[in-house]
Amino acid sequence: MYLDLSSSGHLPHFLSTLLSVSPSPIDLLLRASDLSLRTAGMHLVVGNRVVKRVLEAADAWDSVRAEVISGKQRVDLYLKHDS
Numbered sequence: 001m002y003l004d005l006s007s008s009g010h011l012p013h014f015l016s017t018l019l020s021v022s023p024s025p026i027d028l029l030l031r032a033s034d035l036s037l038r039t040a041g042m043h044l045v046v047g048n049r050v051v052k053r054v055l056e057a058a059d060a061w062d063s064v065r066a067e068v069i070s071g072k073q074r075v076d077l078y079l080k081h082d083s
Contacts, residue, residue, distance in 0.1 A: 012048065037068040044077065 011019040031038075042065070047058040065078040 031067060034070075037070065038066070040065040042066060044079070 011021065013019070041063060043060065043062055044064040045055065045057050045060045048056045050056045061079050063080050067076045067078075068074075069076060
């Protein structure tokens with residue numbers, strides 16, 4: 001579903017940048033070199049900000065892992081399938 005939204009350009013903007021979704025590459029996954037830039041077991045909620053500090057939730061996932069790749073100015077989110 002989200003890949004369809006991404007390819008059609010219908011994902012929302014975040015800080016004036018269009019969000020995109022792509023499958024994780026299988027052959028090489030970069031890792032955040034600094035352990036403080038990695039986290040696991042998070043709960044991720046996505047949606048639309050309706051007013052400051054209020055989010056209208058569209059979907060949510062448990063057991064999310066996130067890594068900040070600062071050299072590439074990127075945040076990678078890893079979701080478990082069917083979570």
